[in-house]
Amino acid sequence: GGSTITVFTDISPDQFKEAISSQIKDFDIRAVSDNSGKQLEVAIIVHEENTDSLEKILEDFLGYKLTSENSSKETTSASLSEDFYKQLIVAVLLAFFWMAAVVFLIFAKGKKVKFWVVFINILLGFFLGNFFFSANKFVSAIIFLAFAVYLIYTYIKNSVPAFAVMLSAFADIVMTLAFVDIMGTKLSIAGIVAFLMLIGYSVDTDILLTTRLLKKKEGVNRSLFGAFKTGTTMTLTSIAAVTIALIAVYSFESVLNQILTILIIGLCFDLFNTWITNASIIKWYVERKQ
Known part of the structure; x- marks a missing residue:
């Protein structure tokens, strides 16, 4: 739970951070800008018990009382x-x-x-x-x-192929989660939603690969290469689309930033897990059955 106080101002987040950090240690701050990059507001998030302290700090820093006309406040229990x-x-x-x-x-x-x-x-x-x-x-x-x-x-x-698909999707999630943690990113509700989306993104190429190899009408390697060309094109197209979307919304500092960032990381790992891990298992399984 916590509180978010949004101040309608063009003062930089760094200045707010200096004023707040001496009295409150655990807080998040972000700026919100319009399409031209002009800053519209600054949002500060603190634990619920620090709401009153933050409000007083902001009023002392800004030099005026916070009202509904110059700010907004939201609290989640x-x-x-x-x-x-x-x-x-x-x-x-x-x-x-x-x-x-x-x-x-x-x-x-x-x-x-x-x-x-x-x-x-x-x-x-x-x-x-x-x-x-x-x-x-x-x-x-x-x-x-x-x-x-x-x-x-x-x-x-x-069904070894079914297990291979599940293993690949699981690896995508775990590797992405580990990378996000290494980056020091605090996972929000939006981040969890991104992992939910990542499950769907990671499975499509796995099913494509598995179907091509199990129902092959030609050699294993030829079927694998054909699936690789199609699947890689699908994934790279998704990465390009998500990257462009991230660039477009990055300056807004919205929840979309974390969702799109996690999707890009997950899709990059999906290339490895699908065409190295999953492909190796499925190829071994098909050749073993022959």
Whole structure:
């Protein structure tokens, strides 16, 4: 939870930072500009308990009282913010496991095992939605791991290609998350939404590759190269489009900046994970079946 005080001014964020940092240690600050790059306002975000202190600091720094005409103030309670984060985490987990289930249904054989995969995923969704955060943390972790281990074992045993797609998508998320952490970026709600989008972006080329190799009408290497040309074109086009969008909105300092940045990083990692990791597994699987 926290409070955001937005001041309508052209004073630089660095000047605000100097005035605030001596009294409040934990805060975020960003400037908002128009299309021409002219600064319109400065937004300062602090913990809820520091709201009054920040307001006094700003009034002393600016030399006038903050009103609705020269500023705005928004407060989000800690409980509401925490609940929203939990719901987003559940959404990402469910999206990932159902993505893997759909890929499994496409490439696996046998109605019985497909039924059990769907049934277990429904149970997992019920558990995540109702008990994952409300139950004891240790118990929740054990139950979640039991679901995950069973599903992963089923995917490996019955459909290696489905497992390879899931592994590639998982690697995209983990590697992107690690890179964002190394950059020192504080992950916001917008960032979690970006990871949700990244799941969809990462799967399309994996499915293209898997379909081309499993349903090949020519040699393995020729099919792989054909899939590589198409898939790489798709990913590079997406990277170009997202990069242009980031350049266009970067000066606005909006939540789109973090979403687009995470997507660019994730798509770059997707090139490696699809055409090195996933391609190697699928090629080994196809040649082993021959």
